[in-house]
Amino acid sequence: MSYHAINADHVIATIERLEKRISERFPGRGLARVCADFAAVARRDRDKVRELRKPYVWVRAGVGAILVLGALAIAFLAKEVKIPSFVRLIQPGDEEGAIFDLFQGIDSAVNVVLLLGVGLFFLLRHEERDKQRLALEDLYELRSLAHVIDMHQLTKDPTTLLAGATSTPSSPKDHMTAFELVRYLDYCSEMLSLVAKVGALYAQDVRDPVVIEIVSDLEATTAEMSREIWQKIQLVQQMDLVRAG
Numbered sequence: 231m232s233y234h235a236i237n238a239d240h241v242i243a244t245i246e247r248l249e250k251r252i253s254e255r256f257p258g259r260g261l262a263r264v265c266a267d268f269a270a271v272a273r274r275d276r277d278k279v280r281e282l283r284k285p286y287v288w289v290r291a292g293v294g295a296i297l298v299l300g301a302l303a304i305a306f307l308a309k310e311v312k313i314p315s316f317v318r319l320i321q322p323g324d325e326e327g328a329i330f331d332l333f334q335g336i337d338s339a340v341n342v343v344l345l346l347g348v349g350l351f352f353l354l355r356h357e358e359r360d361k362q363r364l365a366l367e368d369l370y371e372l373r374s375l376a377h378v379i380d381m382h383q384l385t386k387d388p389t390t391l392l393a394g395a396t397s398t399p400s401s402p403k404d405h406m407t408a409f410e411l412v413r414y415l416d417y418c419s420e421m422l423s424l425v426a427k428v429g430a431l432y433a434q435d436v437r438d439p440v441v442i443e444i445v446s447d448l449e450a451t452t453a454e455m456s457r458e459i460w461q462k463i464q465l466v467q468q469m470d471l472v473r474a475g
Contacts, residue, residue: 376451419456
């Protein structure tokens, strides 16, 4: 077992265990269904990351074919530019013809190298850009999931636990004890942290600057959401201390 990298299977096991904890504590709540969907997304992302590690076989075959064709083309040009042409450069006679043959061979060789370079660049960049696209699609989905989780905690207001707190007809119909509210908020915070961990799998295995930047943005977004949740938890804890005092 490696302790330098995130183990995707352990992350998924933690998400599945969190789903069970939420279902047992709050049966029938929407948060449990969100966590179940999150577990399915995480399993799919784990498999996707494992596929993205692998090189595209057809790209590697194309690179090999281009290199072989290039070697054959250079060998053919080398045979066309004959040695006597170079020798005549230092002998009286047909220097002009020898120089023409030499530069014609060099020009052909340069064209072949340029074409090979363009082909190799296209193939390698295609693989890189395709993997980047697939990773970004999943990271954007994780970011949307983080906002869905955040929506579930927005209406959980600790001030409703204050003595004398009243509600309006439009107030959320949600009656929780202080303990239940803290547990609910804590589950939201845990889920947000796990969203960031699933995103980090892409930064760990897809070494693309754009992917790494989006993962960093996802981590910052979930950390800020968790910070707001913990402010609510601390408020509930302070209210409990006041009541106990």
